[in-house]
Amino acid sequence: MSTSFDPSALDDLLARIAHDAPRHFGEGQVANYIPALAEVVPDQFGIAVCDVAGRVYRAGAADTPFSIQSISKLLNLIIAIQHLDEADIWQRVGREPSGQAFNSIVQLEVERGIPRNPFINAGALLVTDLLVSRIMSIHWVMRELARRLAGNPTLGFDTRVASSEMAHKARNAALAYLMKAYGNLHGEVDEVLDVYFHGCALSMSCVDVARAFAFLANRGVHPDDGGVIVTPQQNRQLNALLLTCGLYDAAGDFAWRVGLPGKSGVGGGIVAIVPGQMSLCVWSPRLDSYGNSVAGLRALETLVEGLGVAPLG
Missing domain, CATH: 3.40.710.10 (DD-peptidase/beta-lactamase superfamily)
Structure with missing residues (x-):
């Protein structure tokens, strides 16, 4: 082209x-x-x-x-599309604009734990939950896909940023636990958060x-x-x-x-x-x-x- x-x-x-x-x-x-x-x-x-x-x-x-922070949500969605049945993805997260802040708890409560889309925090956590439960060594998979796509074999996680986010995880943890309470997030919350924050810390x-x-x-x-x-x-x-x-x-x-x-x-x-x-x-x-x-x-x-x-x- x-x-x-x-x-x-x-x-x-x-x-x-x-x-x-x-x-x-x-x-x-x-x-x-x-x-x-x-x-x-x-x-x-x-x-x-x-x-x-x-x-x-x-x-x-x-x-x-x-x-890259939330740009990683796109990378994780691509991994999910590559490796998972798309029906499994879209029955647990929507494809509609949120009209709310990216970390809104109120909207998630009103909609009973189903995130509006995979690019708000709740939706990205849900996609991460799918990856954690279905793909082994997901940290490695994320990093290697980023390296391949960018043509840069030196790309990696800024572990200081990931640790900083984990230490201040309260709101994202609240989103994850709310989805878990509604039965839409299946994994261990801290494991999901760890993978999510490492993606953000690419x-x-x-x-x-x-x-x-x-x-x-x-x-x-x-x-x-x-x-x-x-x-x-x-x-x-x-x-x-x-x-x-x-x-x-x-x-x-x-x-x-x-x-x-x-x-x-x-x-x-x-x-x-x-x-x-x-x-x-x-x-x-x-x-x-x-x-x-x-x-x-x-x-x-x-x-x-x-x-x-x-x-x-």
Whole structure:
């Protein structure tokens, strides 16, 4: 599949975006409810693009590793789709936007322990429960898939971040125990939380993330080795879910402003997909009230406008 953009113009656009990013460095706050993330230098910015031919373009701190946090929910869902019967997944977690904060307990109680979608915390914990119960050595499987997709054999977990999250697990534990009370979470809560937090603590750069999810722009096929990661139908479904649910209760605003399937994390990263063309990753640690990177969102708006991409017409 060929690209429809000028590579030199893309390099220039990324450089301009990185140059302008500091305008937003005073806006938002880092995720200070996770002590290890509260210590991250807040005023940083990186951006990377991987096209469907596997070519990478970058600017700013694109090679600086960061904690991917909830971007890992996409990785875990992909593992579940690859290894499990999809009927088992979707009878225990929904596919609808939540309209609530990513860690809402109230909605989970009202809906009797069935999470709205796999990208809110409750849904991601449910997917993790499925993985823990069905796949041996799931930590290894998560890490190795991330390494393969990113083409980086050195990727690993930031154990300090994972330990920090485990030490402040109360709200996620509450979500897990509530689902367990309704019979929808089957494993031991601390084991599920440990795997979940290790996924969140994967340390990747913008280049790593853009490369890792470029297959979603390429009908499920890895641009580098031609391997089929998901089927074309699964690829379309994942992108649909990313568009409607990937940025929590700001998903509608993101669709309005950026118009791409995307997934954010409170580490400051956002991955977005231009179907048929490229994957994008931006990173800047300061977050808005929804938990999404302020400078990252601005950068994606500028990038989409500059490229003239319009998957939604």
